[in-house]
Ligand SMILES: NC(=O)c1ccc[n+]([C@@H]2O[C@H](COP(=O)([O-])OP(=O)(O)OC[C@H]3O[C@@H](n4cnc5c(N)ncnc54)[C@H](O)[C@@H]3O)[C@@H](O)[C@H]2O)c1
């Protein structure tokens with residue numbers, strides 16, 4: 001059982017066999033692995049990333065004035081979207097600012113899968129407003145726009161200058177990230193995502209300077225999410241956890257976060273979708289998405305996100321949905337390189353795997369993911385705006401995506417095309433089977 005580096009898949013072997021020979025072979029592989037990796041940056045040292053402050057739990061928004069007092073900003077810009085203004089979620093936060101006599105302005109022009117154009121509009125608004133801090137209210141889209149404004153206001157230049165890892169020099173204006181979905185984890189990650197207007201591809205900026213001053217997760221703000229949004233954003237969190245757990249730069253720290261997140265999503269997501277007012281389920285999902293965010297922010301993602309970013313950029317498919325659709329097939333592709341890890345995923349998802357071979361246990365994880373996606377009614381790829389005509393471009397962009405770089409194995413263009421095509425045709429066949437009864 002070899003992994004992507006041609007070495008023994010340690011977890012897979014230990015799952016089945018702990019004999020002295022195998023342990024000796026693992027140790028010699030391990031030495032080789034260490035030698036191979038000596039050229040990597042930061043060998044022997046891992047930097048951990050997190051927001052400056054975090055509040056998780058009910059009524060956290062009442063603490064915002066306290067955190068603002070610690071900043072010198074006289075006026076703040078609220079960045080949100082029209083949907084959250086309409087349903088009153090943004091108003092709950094601005095009411096707290098009103099009560100504390102904090103001066104603010106509102107930019108509510110964010111849309112899902114925000115584009116460079118929206119970022120520049122928000123930046124222009126911010127620059128002219130005289131504000132000194134940002135409060136993002138929303139899911140990943142408003143939070144990511146606030147992070148982009150923060151970086152651009154401090155560093156200048158164009159958004160594409162920051163595509164990649166740690167491209168900015170200065171920390172931007174402080175961001176208070178009030179999260180309303182569960183979710184992207186954007187409130188706690190060192191990442192933000194913006195769609196390039198020209199290429200229709202999503203740029204993933206990984207940047208320590210974008211970490212929020214305060215990450216705020218209040219499950220009460222998530223109660224109003226409709227079932228389809230709860231489902232899609234919940235599987236986004238699951239995808240963060242699984243991809244970071246099996247990626248090629250995970251650590252014991254991210255493993256712990258990822259496994260507990262997987263356990264919580266498996267326990268709570270169906271309930272949160274069925275009954276949005278189930279506060280235990282909402283609270284579990286709140287923790288799950290936060291831990292999954294921290295996990296991938298400190299490890300990496302993988303090919304599921306690499307492809308999902310293209311589906312979001314090209315067709316404006318909601319981010320969580322794009323991940324949910326791609327997750328099972330990408331896991332099948334990755335499985336030979338991370339069977340042991342997937343066996344542990346199955347266990348965290350509550351599957352009975354004790355007496356199974358690692359091969360069978362790892363398959364259980366993929367079955368459990370498929371079952372969860374079906375139970376929360378994730379539609380197939382063929383029911384989205386996706387067109388097979390674009391597959392070459394999508395696959396080429398997915399290969400270049402920052403998220404793909406940490407996938408456990410390096411895919412080829414043909415691999416990516418095959419995964420997308422299989423996902424598409426599988427959906428068509430399943431629909432046909434349903435029609436034929
Ligand atoms: N920065 C990161 O680390 C990171 C990680 C993953 C994804 N993302 C990005 O985040 C974006 C997706 O964010 P998202 O999935 O959270 O959704 P979103 O922010 O795009 O919001 C989607 C819709 O849900 C509505 N909504 C949000 N909260 C609601 C609530 N509580 N009740 C009712 N409606 C609500 C919004 O008004 C909007 O119409 C994508 O652009 C994705 O690429 C960023």
Ligand SMILES: [Fe+2]
Pocket residue numbers: 184236240305319323
């Ligand atoms: Fe995501």
